[in-house]
Amino acid sequence: MELIIILLSSITSLFSLTGVVVDKTVETALRSQLDRAEQLQVRVDNAPVHQIINGKINKLRIAGRGVWVSKDLRIDTLEVETDPIAVNLQAIQADGQNPRSSSLQQPIQAGVKFKFNEADLNNFLKSPASIAQLQKMTTSTFGAAASSLNKDYQITNPQLKFLGNNRLGITAELKDPGSDEKLAINLETGVSVIGGRKFQLLAPTATVGGTQVPPFLLAGLTTGISDRLSVDLLEQRGLTTRILQFKVSPQELELSAFVRISGTQQ
Incomplete structure (x- = not known):
């Protein structure tokens, strides 16, 4: 934006x-x-x-x-x-x-x-600013999905995949900086636009370290992403935006x- x-x-x-x-x-x-x-x-x-x-x-x-x-x-x-x-x-x-x-x-x-x-967005996902945002979202959303996540895990190797039909796949790893222990994160979700103003995740599914993430945690992820990707904040800067089309193909x-x-x- x-x-x-x-x-x-x-x-x-x-x-x-x-x-x-x-x-x-x-x-x-x-x-x-x-x-x-x-x-x-x-x-x-x-x-x-x-x-x-x-x-x-x-x-x-x-x-x-x-x-x-x-x-x-x-x-x-x-x-x-x-x-x-x-x-x-x-x-x-x-x-x-x-x-x-x-x-x-x-x-x-x-x-x-x-x-x-895909290549350009994956390059962006690996930037320090993107990693910091992903770290924050991962800790708040997926933290309770694994009992050992009281450790200071760091997110690494994020990858985005275009699945078509307005669906995206995201993979990453949570790494314990004190050891070689890693937990794999896998997320697949549809994406829609609400009223031209917000993005919404549709039917998301996710696993952390092979453990299915409970629906109530995914609901928190959906709300968090929708709030972050809303165009409402731009209106405070004198910019009105309406999303007309969002399309994901392979x-x-x-x-x-x-x-x-x-x-x-x-």
Whole structure:
């Protein structure tokens, strides 16, 4: 979700101090917000010069392949298409190095689509930030599934598998740092979207060290993930998001959403 903020909140900085914006200017500004991008194409549609000078463009299209949001997270395919955009150029110029706080003449609305492959998401799962989050979730959810988990187990080797039909498989190991003892974690679950706002796990099953995880513990996992992946928190930053499609096939994970930014984000 952070990428949506990067993409849309940076749009207010895409106008130069002279009020002129062209495709290459937009691409350069966008690349500056990313770690890197293997391919990135930007097109400003139907933008007469007099509109551009007044801070208006009719449509902005962005298409990318191999877009790295950070050094750990790569998006295989990215597509963005906005509605008409109108910004306050005087406010942008006055803000100087902080154009994101500039007021918009109208909210920015856009459709966004992301596609991920297994290899990229597994690379992200192995990052320190992801491991820390998985450690926290594993301890709180699966801890009671094995009597020996009063030890300081560490989660290692997380792996994600696309199963198709909107189902995911996740495996990992819990390792006792004081010995070679390991416990295997296996989770399989369906994923759905509730009201365009939250993700929900469907019919999850899990084992820890070969022991079936009780349903009441999985219920806690379902609630925890749903709360973490809710778009509600983004609204506090001036960004309204509605998830339009979530699809998992054996080849890729695809996410489409509608976003609206009011210009009050910080």
